[in-house]
Amino acid sequence: MRRALPGALSPVLFFAAAMAAPFVLSNQYYVSVMTLCAINALIVLGLNLLLGFAGQISLGHAAFFGIGAYASAILTTTYAWPIWAGMLAGVCLAAAVAWLIGVPALKLHGHYLAMATLGFGVIVQIALNETTWLTGGPSGFVGVPRLTLFGYTFASDRSYYFLCAGTLALAVALSRNLIASRTGRALRAIHTSEGAATAMGVHTSRYKLFVFILSAVYAAVAGVLYAHYLGFVAPASFGFHFSVQLITMVVLGGMASIWGAVAGAAFLTSLPEFLRALENIDILVYGLVLVLCMIYLPGGLAGGAAKLAKILSNRIAGHAGRA
Amino acid sequence: MPDAPEALLAISGLTVAFGGVLALCEADLTVARGSVTAIIGPNGAGKTTLINAITGMVAPSAGKILLNGREITRLPAWKRPRAGVARTFQNLEICSNMTVLENVLTGAHRLIGYSALDSLLRTPRFLRGEAQARSMALGDLAFVGLAEAADLPAGQLPYGSQRLLELARALALKPDLLLLDEPAAGMNIRETRLLGALIRRIRDERGVTVALIEHDMDLVMDLSDQIAVLNFGAVIATGTPSEIQKNPQVVTAYLGE
Numbered sequence A: 001m002r003r004a005l006p007g008a009l010s011p012v013l014f015f016a017a018a019m020a021a022p023f024v025l026s027n028q029y030y031v032s033v034m035t036l037c038a039i040n041a042l043i044v045l046g047l048n049l050l051l052g053f054a055g056q057i058s059l060g061h062a063a064f065f066g067i068g069a070y071a072s073a074i075l076t077t078t079y080a081w082p083i084w085a086g087m088l089a090g091v092c093l094a095a096a097v098a099w100l101i102g103v104p105a106l107k108l109h110g111h112y113l114a115m116a117t118l119g120f121g122v123i124v125q126i127a128l129n130e131t132t133w134l135t136g137g138p139s140g141f142v143g144v145p146r147l148t149l150f151g152y153t154f155a156s157d158r159s160y161y162f163l164c165a166g167t168l169a170l171a172v173a174l175s176r177n178l179i180a181s182r183t184g185r186a187l188r189a190i191h192t193s194e195g196a197a198t199a200m201g202v203h204t205s206r207y208k209l210f211v212f213i214l215s216a217v218y219a220a221v222a223g224v225l226y227a228h229y230l231g232f233v234a235p236a237s238f239g240f241h242f243s244v245q246l247i248t249m250v251v252l253g254g255m256a257s258i259w260g261a262v263a264g265a266a267f268l269t270s271l272p273e274f275l276r277a278l279e280n281i282d283i284l285v286y287g288l289v290l291v292l293c294m295i296y297l298p299g300g301l302a303g304g305a306a307k308l309a310k311i312l313s314n315r316i317a318g319h320a321g322r323a
Numbered sequence B: 001m002p003d004a005p006e007a008l009l010a011i012s013g014l015t016v017a018f019g020g021v022l023a024l025c026e027a028d029l030t031v032a033r034g035s036v037t038a039i040i041g042p043n044g045a046g047k048t049t050l051i052n053a054i055t056g057m058v059a060p061s062a063g064k065i066l067l068n069g070r071e072i073t074r075l076p077a078w079k080r081p082r083a084g085v086a087r088t089f090q091n092l093e094i095c096s097n098m099t100v101l102e103n104v105l106t107g108a109h110r111l112i113g114y115s116a117l118d119s120l121l122r123t124p125r126f127l128r129g130e131a132q133a134r135s136m137a138l139g140d141l142a143f144v145g146l147a148e149a150a151d152l153p154a155g156q157l158p159y160g161s162q163r164l165l166e167l168a169r170a171l172a173l174k175p176d177l178l179l180l181d182e183p184a185a186g187m188n189i190r191e192t193r194l195l196g197a198l199i200r201r202i203r204d205e206r207g208v209t210v211a212l213i214e215h216d217m218d219l220v221m222d223l224s225d226q227i228a229v230l231n232f233g234a235v236i237a238t239g240t241p242s243e244i245q246k247n248p249q250v251v252t253a254y255l256g257e
């Protein structure tokens, strides 16, 4: 196939481009925006496995992001755990909670997962706000240490960006491998027809649970990276609003597209930063850009890019044919 | 090990109720190994429900289903392919978010041996398993005449070809018993004739026992070793095509309407 070679190369190219980016955009502000892009892209990547590929809706993914962030922040600060242990605990806690929600919600057909995750997100929000003795309440939790692994502290913004971009590249590679396998096909079959998937021997509830937990793990990994980057976490970052924003990133990037998830997250994370120059009308322009994308790019950014590539390659082929 | 029983499928007293509606009412059916059995009957007779019960998609309230002499009445639906059952759907259930080949590969799901970890890390075991499954799936596609379309998005296939794709996908499960729910629906005369030949080859070359629901009487009479007539959830007659054509009960219930 025409796409086979670039397909295999693209994670490597992406990794190279992501690593080169801070040398081109060396301004510290750009580096911090790109770090947040990479962190959000990690969550959106997992959410796209769940929503775009397997067709299961989570309305509370910000809460898994929050569980990862808060668990690691509290354990490493209040309880002085080593950072690696706090991070691991945060991710494991998110996975365990996803299991607890997923087991009952995914046994049934229909939109139980959407409802369960919606309620879950609200509960986590309330818990973060009300348990002031533990989380610091609405004003947030401060003094989270910078990430140190194997004796190395990711002190500079650039080094932290490399860590996040590297983690994202790894997650991209793993996700692509998963989708191109027996597991990935089972997930996509579940999206179109649970009946057909079952008739082919797919234990649908087990696969749905697996991808739900996996997406929670992606979000929690993003969460621990986030907490140890900013050094500060507050409940407002993990609410329903952000859950919806994550879904918007999936849809805008392109459902069932790995690169779309990365593009959608990067686009929607950086757009407000660039629009800030417009001062009062930035929200208006943000909304306008969203509406225009939804109207003119039904396949998301990924679908649009594929269309553009097709037009270009046809043009080039046409020119070559005439010459 | 005891000798394999003569009947591949033996159903007795099977009853399925939806609320007050008895979709199946003490239905009995035996399907001999290596045969083609047609299940016919008027709309709403319970034909699809019978296939749904055999594949575990509805739970019967009474009765027994034996496959290969083993009772599968309460076996979870996803385990039934392992017991030897594959099916197609009356309302096409193609996975339009995948290519034609990937659809067939999904059919090979239970036959692929590598683990999720193998696929994440692209181990040699994964690559070997995929290559093997791919060549088997391409074989199944060629068998139904869709080899050319392997890399097309499945949703782009014309309707008749989507039916053939479902057939290839079901064959990829390597079943003992293949259940087809109105495979000729939406096909023209030429496509229907090819389908008839294909089903015969499935029985003769692949050794797969076939039970099909079909409204096209020419196809049914031409193809079947046995016909079972369903009416109001009960099997009212079984026999060879010529026996069924002569059966007065069948004529009033179905053929003569």
Ligand SMILES: Nc1ncnc2c1ncn2[C@@H]1O[C@H](COP(=O)(O)OP(=O)(O)OP(=O)(O)O)[C@@H](O)[C@H]1O
Pocket (backbone or CB within 6 Å): B018, B021, B022, B023, B041, B042, B043, B044, B045, B046, B047, B048, B049, B050, B090
């Ligand atoms: N899931 C369901 N819930 C409620 N009633 C059902 C369900 N499935 C089937 N029925 C009812 O059971 C009866 C048998 O339906 P079934 O689909 O088995 O008929 P059929 O013989 O396949 O008909 P057709 O030729 O139209 O496909 C019908 O009265 C139908 O309305």
Ligand SMILES: [Mg+2]
Pocket (backbone or CB within 6 Å): B047, B048, B049, B090
């Ligand atoms: Mg039917």
